[in-house]
Amino acid sequence: MELFNTFFMGGYECADHINRSGVRINLLKETQHDIRFSEDYEALSAIGIKTVREGICWSSVETVAGHFDFSSVLNRLLEAEKQGIQIIWDLIHFGYPDNIYPTHPLFCQRFEHLCKAFAMFHKENSKQELFVVPINEISFLSWHSGDVRGTVPFAVNSGWDIKYHLCKAAILGIKALKNIDPDCHIILVEPLVRIHPSENKNDVYELNENQFQAMDIIAGRMCPELGGSEDFLEILGFNYYWNCQWIANGEPLDWPDTEQKRTPFSEMLQKAYDRYEKPLFISETGHFGEGRVQWLEEITAECLIAQKNGVNLTGLCIYPVTDRPDWDNLSSYSQCGIWDFDENSNRIPHQEYMASVVKAQTTLKKNKSILNQVFVFLNKVFNQKI
Numbered sequence: 001m002e003l004f005n006t007f008f009m010g011g012y013e014c015a016d017h018i019n020r021s022g023v024r025i026n027l028l029k030e031t032q033h034d035i036r037f038s039e040d041y042e043a044l045s046a047i048g049i050k051t052v053r054e055g056i057c058w059s060s061v062e063t064v065a066g067h068f069d070f071s072s073v074l075n076r077l078l079e080a081e082k083q084g085i086q087i088i089w090d091l092i093h094f095g096y097p098d099n100i101y102p103t104h105p106l107f108c109q110r111f112e113h114l115c116k117a118f119a120m121f122h123k124e125n126s127k128q129e130l131f132v133v134p135i136n137e138i139s140f141l142s143w144h145s146g147d148v149r150g151t152v153p154f155a156v157n158s159g160w161d162i163k164y165h166l167c168k169a170a171i172l173g174i175k176a177l178k179n180i181d182p183d184c185h186i187i188l189v190e191p192l193v194r195i196h197p198s199e200n201k202n203d204v205y206e207l208n209e210n211q212f213q214a215m216d217i218i219a220g221r222m223c224p225e226l227g228g229s230e231d232f233l234e235i236l237g238f239n240y241y242w243n244c245q246w247i248a249n250g251e252p253l254d255w256p257d258t259e260q261k262r263t264p265f266s267e268m269l270q271k272a273y274d275r276y277e278k279p280l281f282i283s284e285t286g287h288f289g290e291g292r293v294q295w296l297e298e299i300t301a302e303c304l305i306a307q308k309n310g311v312n313l314t315g316l317c318i319y320p321v322t323d324r325p326d327w328d329n330l331s332s333y334s335q336c337g338i339w340d341f342d343e344n345s346n347r348i349p350h351q352e353y354m355a356s357v358v359k360a361q362t363t364l365k366k367n368k369s370i371l372n373q374v375f376v377f378l379n380k381v382f383n384q385k386i
Contacts, residue, residue, distance in 0.1 A: 003185075003314050004314060006048060006050045006315075007315050008318065009049060009088075009281075011320050012031070012033050012322065014055025014056075014093045015027050016055070016058070016059045017094040017096070019328050026059070026060065028057060030330055037079055037080075038083075040347070042083065043347060045083055045084070045085065047338075049357075050086060051087075053087075053133075053284075053317055056070070056118065058091065058092055058097060068117045070118070074125060077122075086128060087128070089130070091118060092111070092134065094136065094144075102145075102162050102166050102169065103158075103162065107165065111172065115174075115176040116179070122181070122184075129184070130185065132186060132187065133237070134188075135166055138190065139163065139190050139210070139214050141162070146161060163214060164217075167214055168226050171217075172227075174186050174218070188232075188237065190211065190215060190236075192238035193245065194208065195245075195247075196245065196246070198247045212272075212275065235281070236272070236281075238269070238272055238283060239319075240265060241287070242255040266303070266306040269311050273311045273312065280314065282315065286336055290352075292356075296356050296360055320336065321337055321338045324336065335350075338350060
């Protein structure tokens with residue numbers, strides 16, 4: 001049985017945290033996906049993608065403690081069902097409501113209540129099975145907020161403390177979700193990284209092991225006092241970008257990898273799969289500028305190798321599918337989507353990248369009926385054969 005509607009997925013940037021300037025951001029609004037979701041889903045469907053990653057933006061749905069308004073979520077949910085789009089929902093994609101943070105005494109309780117409310121809302125309003133990411137990238141978020149002052153609580157030397165409390169919240173949240181909807185599918189999403197030795201640090205084994213701490217805690221393999229369980233490992237997502245490989249001194253390895261210094265991505269996927277032996281997917285990947293085409297070609301090739309080697313690789317999410325601004329400079333866009341933006345946030349398809357996405361689908365997951373529709377659409381848009 002296939003987990004997802006399509007092997008290829010599209011992700012919409014949904015960060016809603018407080019940035020380094022102390023400003024609350026909401027990238028669903030900045031990219032206008034909150035009001036143009038119907039258009040966005042139609043465009044994705046036209047190129048054969050029928051599964052998406054979305055975020056509820058906790059800071060928007062609970063502006064008053066204990067009172068939830070999922071109306072903005074409902075709009076996307078109903079439109080997705082109308083168009084046959086499957087949604088994976090993030091409950092925390094880096095943002096929390098005002099005045100709480102992971103080590104706050106009420107954080108876990110507030111998150112548990114959110115999970116209960118969302119599971120009930122989804123059960124009452126959706127015909128789809130619930131696929132949910134309780135907390136996206138705990139490892140990154142704990143570092144970003146606990147070590148480099150990237151968001152609340154703007155701390156240093158506190159990454160482990162933040163991670164511990166985020167895992168505690170995730171475990172309580174999973175239990176709450178399962179209590180309301182026992183059939184819901186829990187997805188854990190973490191970065192997949194490789195740290196390479198430097199002149200001053202040759203032993204990097206422990207540094208590389210740290211990336212698995214959050215999943216190990218939620219599985220009960222570490223910190224058993226938090227109540228984790230192997231049962232909570234159902235579907236695992238791994239995010240991978242060009243800067244996910246770096247030297248122990250912090251310097252990222254060059255990409256493209258002309259000197260062959262990087263570890264093949266297929267080997268990294270193999271290590272993660274061997275560790276957990278659960279279905280996994282690439283929950284975020286992509287690049288920017290002209291490099292996005294070459295990046296996708298390389299990732300596609302590595303996915304094929306991983307699959308041939310026995311990795312149960314169930315999907316690949318291009319993230320984001322529409323361009324996004326920088327968290328700390330909302331006027332700076334990355335040119336990283338299948339669709340870039342003009343000055344009015346109209347979606348401008350990047351011709352080569354879109355073609356490479358179609359080609360990758362034919363390589364990794366053949367579906368002739370959908371792909372015939374895709375080529376008709378592309379020929380109509382670009383008035384040429386691909």
